[in-house]
Amino acid sequence: MTELPLDIRGLAKRYGRVDAVRRVDLAVPQGAIYGFLGPNGAGKTTTIRCLLGLIRADAGTVRVDGHDIRRNRRAALARVGAVVETPALYPNLTGYENLQLACRYLDLPKARIGAVLETVEMTRDARRKVGQYSLGMRQRLGLARALIGEPRLLILDEPTNGLDPSGMRDMRALIRDLPERTGATVFMSSHLLSEVEQIATHVGVMRQGETVFDGAIGALAARTGQRLEVRCDKPDAAIALAGAQGFAVFSRDDATGSFILSGDGDPARLNAALVGAGIAVSALAPLRADLESLFLDLTSAPRKEAAA
Numbered sequence: 001m002t003e004l005p006l007d008i009r010g011l012a013k014r015y016g017r018v019d020a021v022r023r024v025d026l027a028v029p030q031g032a033i034y035g036f037l038g039p040n041g042a043g044k045t046t047t048i049r050c051l052l053g054l055i056r057a058d059a060g061t062v063r064v065d066g067h068d069i070r071r072n073r074r075a076a077l078a079r080v081g082a083v084v085e086t087p088a089l090y091p092n093l094t095g096y097e098n099l100q101l102a103c104r105y106l107d108l109p110k111a112r113i114g115a116v117l118e119t120v121e122m123t124r125d126a127r128r129k130v131g132q133y134s135l136g137m138r139q140r141l142g143l144a145r146a147l148i149g150e151p152r153l154l155i156l157d158e159p160t161n162g163l164d165p166s167g168m169r170d171m172r173a174l175i176r177d178l179p180e181r182t183g184a185t186v187f188m189s190s191h192l193l194s195e196v197e198q199i200a201t202h203v204g205v206m207r208q209g210e211t212v213f214d215g216a217i218g219a220l221a222a223r224t225g226q227r228l229e230v231r232c233d234k235p236d237a238a239i240a241l242a243g244a245q246g247f248a249v250f251s252r253d254d255a256t257g258s259f260i261l262s263g264d265g266d267p268a269r270l271n272a273a274l275v276g277a278g279i280a281v282s283a284l285a286p287l288r289a290d291l292e293s294l295f296l297d298l299t300s301a302p303r304k305e306a307a308a
């Protein structure tokens, strides 16, 4: 069996009295773009620092390609590239020269420079000084530097943070193509759901130091369960009938008489019952699973079991 690029089990880290990470369990499959989501303070950065070996976890294991980061840090990190916070680059050197330094440091052939510049679409600006670069260009150069050692796992901490909308779009497009272009599996943290929804294949959701979901993005959407939007002339009576059929009110808009139901009931039966009771139904339609509302459910509701 091939080892997972990244496998974290029971990770915990405490700073004094603060339980920064209580329990993180996640598995990142080969070739994935794994979106690591959670509100501020949920423990994403702490997890990333543990998995890069920058801080020592109190409990749990982190395995990169099967290598335990504690027991075999060197082997675990040998094929990991990371962009954590704003990349530290030399402003008086050109983009090319910055990468040249990285090559020398890692004892890699200079031929890698041209390849990574092309991957991040910075070939044209490589001879300009980094001090003249926009934030987006600096981020791309940071990404190029992380790619220079041909990592199997690429860790990106909030890769679009601080970028303007077009810079964000460019960075997302770049990340989306990385597994195919470079063979790297991508693990990226983000607090932006819309971003993760656009590019991730897998998601981990953190809440107060714990993973509340870990799995394919499709499985996350499926977890929302059924949501039905109903509009009719007698909402109170309709809601009572819906309750008897296994639905519960998820939200309600009294101004329009519409409401959203959740539950496992049968929409066709509900419709028939409403019409049979003399209620004029103007709309009854399933809502698309929406990551945003699920994310809010997961991160604010009482703790739920992580998906197996």
Ligand SMILES: Nc1ncnc2c1ncn2[C@@H]1O[C@H](COP(=O)(O)OP(=O)(O)OP(=O)(O)O)[C@@H](O)[C@H]1O
Pocket: 015, 018, 019, 020, 021, 038, 039, 040, 041, 042, 043, 044, 045, 046, 047, 191
């Ligand atoms: N060095 C530290 N000393 C004490 N507490 C810390 C330290 N680093 C983080 N924490 C606390 O641990 C918790 C988790 O923080 P962490 O930075 O991992 O969250 P995060 O999900 O990355 O949040 P953000 O999106 O804001 O970066 C927070 O309550 C934070 O205040």
